Amino acid sequence: MKAINIGLIGLGTVGTGVVRLLTAEKELLARRLGTHLVLKKAADLDPARLAAAALAPDQVTSRAEDILDDPEIDIVVELIGGCGAAKDYVLSAIDRGKHVVTANKALLAHHGNDLLAAAAAKGVEIAFEASVCGGIPIILALRQGLAANRIQELFGILNGTANYILTQMTQSGASYGQALAEAQAHGYAEADPTLDVEGIDTAHKLAILMSLSYGARLDLDSIAVEGISRLDPLDLQFAGEFGYCMKLLAITRDDGHRVEARVHPTLVPRDHMLANVSGAMNAVYLTGNAVGPILLYGQGAGMMPTASAVVSDLMDLARNLICAVPGRVPALGWESALNTHRLIKPINDLVTNYYLRFSALDRPGVLSQVSGILGKHNISIAAVIQKGREAAGTVPIVMITHEAREADARAAMAEIDRLPIVSPPTVFYRIEDPHLHAAQI
Amino acid sequence: MKAINIGLIGLGTVGTGVVRLLTAEKELLARRLGTHLVLKKAADLDPARLAAAALAPDQVTSRAEDILDDPEIDIVVELIGGCGAAKDYVLSAIDRGKHVVTANKALLAHHGNDLLAAAAAKGVEIAFEASVCGGIPIILALRQGLAANRIQELFGILNGTANYILTQMTQSGASYGQALAEAQAHGYAEADPTLDVEGIDTAHKLAILMSLSYGARLDLDSIAVEGISRLDPLDLQFAGEFGYCMKLLAITRDDGHRVEARVHPTLVPRDHMLANVSGAMNAVYLTGNAVGPILLYGQGAGMMPTASAVVSDLMDLARNLICAVPGRVPALGWESALNTHRLIKPINDLVTNYYLRFSALDRPGVLSQVSGILGKHNISIAAVIQKGREAAGTVPIVMITHEAREADARAAMAEIDRLPIVSPPTVFYRIEDPHLHAAQI
Secondary structure: OOOEEEEEEOOOHHHHHHHHHHHHOHHHHHHHHOOOEEEEEEEOOOHHHHHHOOOOHHHEEOOOHHHHOOOOOOEEEEOOOOOOHHHHHHHHHHHOOOEEEEOOHHHHHHHHHHHHHHHHHHOOOEEOHHHOOOOOOHHHHHHHHOOOOOEEEEEEEOOHHHHHHHHHHHHHOOOHHHHHHHHHHOOOOOOOOHHHHOOHHHHHHHHHHHHHHHOOOOOHHHOEEOOOOOOOHHHHHHHHHOOEEEEEEEEEEEOOOOEEEEEEEEEEEOOOHHHHOOOOEEEEEEEEOOOEEEEEEEEOOOHHHHHHHHHHHHHHHHHHHHHOOOOOOOOOOOOOHHHOOOOEOOHHHOEEEEEEEEEEEOOOOHHHHHHHHHHHOOOOEEEEEEOOOOOOOEEEEEEEEOOEEHHHHHHHHHHHHOOOOEOOOOEEEEEOOHHHHHHHO | OOOEEEEEEOOOHHHHHHHHHHHHOHHHHHHHHOOOEEEEEEEOOOHHHHHHOOOOHHHEEOOOHHHHOOOOOOEEEEOOOOOOHHHHHHHHHHHOOOEEEEOOHHHHHHHHHHHHHHHHHHOOOEEOHHHOOOOOOHHHHHHHHOOOOOEEEEEEEOOHHHHHHHHHHHHHOOOHHHHHHHHHHOOOOOOOOHHHHOOHHHHHHHHHHHHHHHOOOOOHHHOEEOOOOOOOHHHHHHHHHOOEEEEEEEEEEEOOOEEEEEEEEEEEEOOOHHHHOOOOEEEEEEEEOOOEEEEEEEEOOOHHHHHHHHHHHHHHHHHHHHHOOOOOOOOOOOOOHHHOOOEEOOHHHOEEEEEEEEEEEOOOOHHHHHHHHHHHOOOOEEEEEEOOOOOOOEEEEEEEEOOEEHHHHHHHHHHHHOOOOEOOOOEEEEEOOHHHHHHHO
16 A cells, blocks of 8 residues: 655654654554655755654655655645744645645634635645644544534633643742743743733634534634733632632533633632643533543643644545545534534623623722622622721622623623722623523523 | 435334434434435334334334345444344344444454454444443544653553442442442442442453554453452442542553553552543543544443444445445454454462551551551552551551562462451452552652
8 A cells, every 4th residue: 555655744742753653653554554654855944854854865855745746645744833924834735635634723703714715626625633732632522422412501621721820820929921831931931921811822723623513614703812921820719719710711502592712711600520630631522412421631742742643634634535535524523614614602702601800999888889780781790808997998799690692791890990989990701600500490 | 315214123212212313413413414314114023112212104214134135234233232133233234235334342353353354354334432431532543633642551440330329428428239239329339239339341342442552453352351349339339539439441451561451450540530530421541652542431331322432433434435446444453453362460470559458456567467468469558547446456557569470469368368367358449540550769
């Protein structure tokens, strides 16, 4: 059987891992596939990386074109990241009739619809298991394993950096700045952590998971995004007193008509499976109408976990090449996903439980005024903690609400923040708590 | 595109779920597949089940042969269970060139090698996602998603009945008999629970997962199996004092030469992800050499979760039928699995940590005699709990050992049980604790 020739663009961390797997596990992969995956050429602009790759001289090049123009290369692996050259290379590979494997979630979230349409027109495939949750086979699960299900809701801890910082803040009481510095010292956070801590990377991944779940076009712009960089350890402590922990969650939920699409710090009950996802680990917790709740958990990033996903994609594309059935499964798992739109529920229409923390002067009647305004806006209170006076002269009043509409919560907070006895801004977080929900029904 | 015709044998719980999915989600499945999955005929011996299935008169039959002999039926779904008629029907379907989907772990564990060989010879496929962990896509993950990995170890909570009983015993202090009665009252356990509580069903599933992990023949007979029916709540309580909880685990581990294959009640640390798998839920926690640790969690049984897995298999086989590429992926994920044997490590060669509970007379020197015998057999003690005298005159001495060889542990216990001051038999359980392991290195 003909060997499958692979060209790899980008010899960074993940690229190096892919070279290692293709080299060290060559025979194992052939035992599975029945033929060899051959790394014909790897490209990188950095000579030091090329030298470090332990490949033969004719296997390395500084020019991506040497891969794109090689008619013997069947599959191009794009691992340079970003939406610049990566996009050009992917389009160029498609144009030359090559299949593509990528780990590039930003590229897919921003340009996935165009790239997938171009690939479909050309009869080639784009595989992207490595773009979400590293080696966890979540794309495979949504695209094939759970194909009999309507995905009713999905919660994801999709960014290891943010989860590491939140875990540190929760376990040690560290400030955001301290936890970030520690994450950077351990190599879990980059010098500029914006993409990770502001929820942007998580939103890229949520856009991909939503397309797979609903069989619809990628729609990054409609995802409401808040990060973790303004978190106060005080709120993690109060959350703990109510039995919650804080996670940066990607959330989508289908009410049959519209779908929620949001990324923000979220309180989850400490006995929820997601509460035990600590440090740099990732997880997706979803509910399918037939299968019920499912959790997939593992390392969401790193050299070898991500390389594991890239190589599983290579195996899948190789099998399609061997059988001459490109596009056996549609890229997003649905025949017409790129022609399907889902209506997004604006964040103001969201109905959920809220955690509210007011800073109020410790005067008689404060609780009555605050709760009066909440009541006027149809928000009822499920639990309250009010503690004694602090040095600063204000006391925190912390509340968990019953289910309320986001627009009402925001209007109520704006009104409360205008009270002379309240020191704005009021802090609020959303809660995902099945128990709380059930208690109201 | 030609519709895919399906014949279903067995309208029990899972069969009824499959009919529901194929009927209620007909259009959703077609949106994914590009053609329709058509339930041409369903067979059951029980007229009441046929009547309850809400199918047209020409869709139901009491004769499985009406399905097997129908040349228009592409895929046969076997859902009657057991190794009798089910085996005949599967062989007969293969012989007539039909593909097969089955949820029958007993059939696969006992006759899988022959059935898979027969299918391969005939150029048809047997798909069996539903045979392990209900709707959790663990077969898909091992067969494809983690294809770049050597599976180094795998722990499974694969039987919801046993896990429900253990959860009840742990949470309420109930006896085994009480917890079993409760499980039966809630429909989680059958009138004869032997297969579930004695670890037999778990062993069937472990045999399947081992074949997929290692690319080797199914080898049920070499799995060491112990059940939970003799568990004393006292040991769950002591386990808790050491920070452990008890789970019926399927365990396999590859040392590169031999593989462990065992099913038994196991102490796992309370902070392990598997410790949080409660009630009737299932989970598989595995480590791949590239991907690292992975957990998959969900409902391991029940009508709709299992039907979800059956229908995902139907989709996969249907795609292969549409593309005319039967056997695109080998049944076990490896080209030559049926010709490959793995050497099994006999349980006596196992090296692990043990929980030991001795019942001893409360006399001076007891601990010294017991620990002396353990030391003589190369077993050193990591932790001890010895409590005050009980009414019966004996006191429990509970120990956690450092890593020891099973043969040594058994020889030491036999010698200890002959001491006049010890009331046999000594109770022992195996521990899986990465912390304890790391502490010794």
